[in-house]
Amino acid sequence: MRFLLISICFLFISCGSYPKKQHLELSDTPLKSIENPYFSDASIDYVYKASIDVYKRNFSGLLIIKKIAEEQHRVAFTTEMGNKLFDFTFTKDNFQVNFILEELDKNLLIQVLEKDFRVLVTQNLIISNSYTNIQYPVYQTQINNKNHYYFFEDNELTKVVRSKYGKEKVRFLFSEIKHRIAHQIKIKHQNIPLEINLKSIIQ
Amino acid sequence: MRKVVFLLFFVSLAIQAQTKMSVTEAEALKTLVKQQALTTKTIYSDFTQYKHLDFLSNDIVSKGKLAFKTPNLVKWEYTEPYNYAVIFKNETLFINDEGKKNQIDMGSNKMFKELNTLIINSIKGDMFDDTAFDISYYKKDKHHEVHFIPKDKKSSKYIQAFQLIFNTKGDVIEVKMIEPSGDFTKIVFTNRELNKPLADAVFTN
Numbered sequence: 001m002r003f004l005l006i007s008i009c010f011l012f013i014s015c016g017s018y019p020k021k022q023h024l025e026l027s028d029t030p031l032k033s034i035e036n037p038y039f040s041d042a043s044i045d046y047v048y049k050a051s052i053d054v055y056k057r058n059f060s061g062l063l064i065i066k067k068i069a070e071e072q073h074r075v076a077f078t079t080e081m082g083n084k085l086f087d088f089t090f091t092k093d094n095f096q097v098n099f100i101l102e103e104l105d106k107n108l109l110i111q112v113l114e115k116d117f118r119v120l121v122t123q124n125l126i127i128s129n130s131y132t133n134i135q136y137p138v139y140q141t142q143i144n145n146k147n148h149y150y151f152f153e154d155n156e157l158t159k160v161v162r163s164k165y166g167k168e169k170v171r172f173l174f175s176e177i178k179h180r181i182a183h184q185i186k187i188k189h190q191n192i193p194l195e196i197n198l199k200s201i202i203q
Numbered sequence: 204m205r206k207v208v209f210l211l212f213f214v215s216l217a218i219q220a221q222t223k224m225s226v227t228e229a230e231a232l233k234t235l236v237k238q239q240a241l242t243t244k245t246i247y248s249d250f251t252q253y254k255h256l257d258f259l260s261n262d263i264v265s266k267g268k269l270a271f272k273t274p275n276l277v278k279w280e281y282t283e284p285y286n287y288a289v290i291f292k293n294e295t296l297f298i299n300d301e302g303k304k305n306q307i308d309m310g311s312n313k314m315f316k317e318l319n320t321l322i323i324n325s326i327k328g329d330m331f332d333d334t335a336f337d338i339s340y341y342k343k344d345k346h347h348e349v350h351f352i353p354k355d356k357k358s359s360k361y362i363q364a365f366q367l368i369f370n371t372k373g374d375v376i377e378v379k380m381i382e383p384s385g386d387f388t389k390i391v392f393t394n395r396e397l398n399k400p401l402a403d404a405v406f407t408n
Contacts, residue, residue: 045259049285051300060287066258074258080265080287081279082254082380082388099384101361113310192300199286 018149020202024131024138033126034139034150036157037180040089044068048198050077061085063198065099067122072123076097088114090121112194118143118186120162120173125150148195176200221348224340231338232347233331235373240329248273248395252281255387264388269392271326275319276406289404291319299408317358321365328367328375336365346370359383
């Protein structure tokens, strides 16, 4: 019986919300929405040297992102030698695979990539809650009905966390930010051994 | 009307710029290239790679050096805008990605194996294999251009055509790989040195 109580207690604790666990203070904001500026300029070809570590294997190549219309992006990946591995189109409510190498054509992989890249390309986000983290603001928003927390430092977006059941699932870190371009981006998954590192080679 | 005339003029110019070779001219080019390939023991060359994706404003440009030694050692070394080298040696790909070293066994991967053969043959220019490709020959300015369209269904899913441009000596000066979508990778060779001694150490990462 005591064990049951203890485990129920643990259950409650572990089911606490992400902001609670991170000691984020609920706060008021006049803002209705926030902006991710990093892939928002349709005149820029966003090209990144990418290094992907997955299950102790390492792959590299070029990740290419282009805003082709309002709320519409192309995201493609090629090897350094130019072979295309995949090419996706993201629109507000839709996702399309234009091309994927047969060896990579796995539903689970495509879903993971879709979710991660949608965070990169979604520009305008409606705020559902706002918090403060020490002195900086944190905004809660939903992408694909999943909670995402946007961390800003000195008015720059530096981190996005996707959470599930109060736990951090994926962390996106933006650094070396200049002129609305994040020259370093890290996407780290907590529940699977997957890490994507992007370094800009924008020409 | 004047516009139409202008248009026709330019279209006919474009046609003139690239005309089909006669059978004898094509045979002569084939012989020249094969001879050149036979006497080529090493190639050392600068290259500029243009990756064209239709949705981008500009091609992605990278630069580096190519080293080739018979029978089948190849090293592609990119120095701009990043450092990345890949060596094709026997059945293995050796990769050095800004210091991060990696190997891929091609023995288990048919696609990589085919790619390796194609790369070596396209560098030498010697891919005149009628059983694997539909081949057509063109004259373009002073140069010769040959189009290779893969016959194999699996290859043609990834590559619609290879286009090689040869100079008058029979050296490959440009390779263009066109994907079915129309996107392509173009590699232009400059400062090409033939048969310069290359130590095996060049082909280690």
